[in-house]
Amino acid sequence: MLHIVNKSPFERNALESCLRLAADGSAVLLIEDGVVAAASNTRFGGMLADGMKRDLKFFVLSHDAAARGLAPERLAPGVETVDYGGFVDLVTSHDTVQSWL
Amino acid sequence: MKLSLLVNEGPYTHQASDSAYRFARAALDKGHEIYRVFFYHDGVNNGTRLAVPPQDDRNLSQLWSELAAEHELDLVLCVAAAQRRGLLDGDEAKRHGKDADNIAPGFRISGLGQLIEAGIQSDRLVTFGD
Amino acid sequence: MDEAGNGGGNGVTKKFMYMNRKAPYGTVYALESLEVVLIAAAFEQDISVVFADDGVYQLMKGQDTEGIGMKNFSPAYAALGDYDINKIYIERESLEERGLSLDDLQALTWEDEDDDWKEKSSLHLVGRDELAALIAEQDIVLSF
Numbered sequence: 001m002l003h004i005v006n007k008s009p010f011e012r013n014a015l016e017s018c019l020r021l022a023a024d025g026s027a028v029l030l031i032e033d034g035v036v037a038a039a040s041n042t043r044f045g046g047m048l049a050d051g052m053k054r055d056l057k058f059f060v061l062s063h064d065a066a067a068r069g070l071a072p073e074r075l076a077p078g079v080e081t082v083d084y085g086g087f088v089d090l091v092t093s094h095d096t097v098q099s100w101l
Numbered sequence: 102m103k104l105s106l107l108v109n110e111g112p113y114t115h116q117a118s119d120s121a122y123r124f125a126r127a128a129l130d131k132g133h134e135i136y137r138v139f140f141y142h143d144g145v146n147n148g149t150r151l152a153v154p155p156q157d158d159r160n161l162s163q164l165w166s167e168l169a170a171e172h173e174l175d176l177v178l179c180v181a182a183a184q185r186r187g188l189l190d191g192d193e194a195k196r197h198g199k200d201a202d203n204i205a206p207g208f209r210i211s212g213l214g215q216l217i218e219a220g221i222q223s224d225r226l227v228t229f230g231d
Numbered sequence: 232m233d234e235a236g237n238g239g240g241n242g243v244t245k246k247f248m249y250m251n252r253k254a255p256y257g258t259v260y261a262l263e264s265l266e267v268v269l270i271a272a273a274f275e276q277d278i279s280v281v282f283a284d285d286g287v288y289q290l291m292k293g294q295d296t297e298g299i300g301m302k303n304f305s306p307a308y309a310a311l312g313d314y315d316i317n318k319i320y321i322e323r324e325s326l327e328e329r330g331l332s333l334d335d336l337q338a339l340t341w342e343d344e345d346d347d348w349k350e351k352s353s354l355h356l357v358g359r360d361e362l363a364a365l366i367a368e369q370d371i372v373l374s375f
Contacts, residue, residue: 001366001367004227004228006116006117006120006229006230013284014252017252017283017284020324020359020363021283021359021362021363021366022363022366023363023364023366023367026367031120032116032117032120033116063123064116083127084123084124084126084127085127085130085131087124087127088124088127088128088131088133089131091104091128091225091227092102092104092133092224092225095370096225096369096370096371096372097225097226097227097228097372098250098366098369098372098374099227099228099229099230099374100252100374101109101228101230101231101252101260101374101375107373109375141263141267142259142260142263181263181266182263212270213266213267213270214270214273214274216267217247217267217270217271217274217276218274220245220247220371220373221243221245221274221276222243226371226373228373228374230374
């Protein structure tokens with residue numbers, strides 16, 4: 001399953017709820033303001049690290065990260081970047097897509 | 102693959118419509134079919150033809166209209182949500198005694214059933230919203 | 232206008248989940264989500280409805296909207312049972328975090344045709360692990 005989160009964890013609990021309810025092994029794509037969670041050294045880094053321990057795969061939409069001044073070297077290790085084409089591939093390669101609005 | 106999109110926010114305030122538009126283009130570039138784009142909640146505001154954004158800004162309604170013309174997309178505004186927010190096509194305007202309609206080319210107004218049907222008919226339904 | 236648009240399903244049955252995570256009235260999502268679910272009932276799909284996070288407030292008893300000039304739409308949830316929508320899941324942790332229990336929510340029921348029309352509760356309290364498993368088995372998850 002692919003989970004899409006578009007909200008900063010500093011502003012909303014969408015990422016927290018997503019990680020609470022995503023089955024092990026799911027993919028999590030951070031888009032729009034959600035990319036904030038992919039930055040290294042935020043106080044939410046532990047949430048991502050805990051997710052990776054249970055096999056969640058994290059992706060960030062590169063265009064949204066770049067638009068917010070988050071160049072690739074500022075992103076937390078283990079987070080993979082995708083462009084819009086990669087976003088499409090994530091959608092088609094997972095049976096179900098849930099957006100955590 | 103057959104994909105449908107749900108857009109729940111209007112243009113400009115949220116990025117949802119921009120994201121959906123870019124996703125749709127990328128999907129079409131990869132040879133996928135966009136079965137339907139359904140606009141709900143404030144998302145119906147994407148369907149106005151009266152928006153006049155500054156010249157150096159993108160015109161989202163127009164971008165959607167152009168994409169629809171190019172790829173024969175089915176852009177559907179939810180009728181209940183559209184009526185609440187003053188989005189009317191010619192028939193709706195006449196029916197409600199309004200003096201104008203404002204739907205952009207390529208958009209049509211229909212019921213919420215079109216969203217459910219898109220979910221049933223498509224391989225994937227992707228939601229963009231707030 | 233074909234509001235229900237029924238008949239487009241071609242006999243396909245998919246598992247649809249409607250996930251409600253927002254309190255009512257502050258935004259329109261709760262109301263318009265309910266409208267989707269009521270329309271969806273006509274399509275004979277496998278429907279479940281979830282209330283988690285602030286979404287649990289949508290089912291609070293005793294909603295009084297007179298002072299805010301908005302229609303109290305909470306009585307309309309009772310109609311879900313009439314449409315055989317009886318898989319309504321409440322996340323236990325979301326209730327507990329808010330100091331609430333099932334008693335604070337309106338009772339939603341349905342009548343079981345296969346059991347002499349006995350009235351049964353549509354509300355199912357589920358823990359997060361159980362809810363995570365339910366989400367994982369869906370074909371479509373719509374989040375409002």
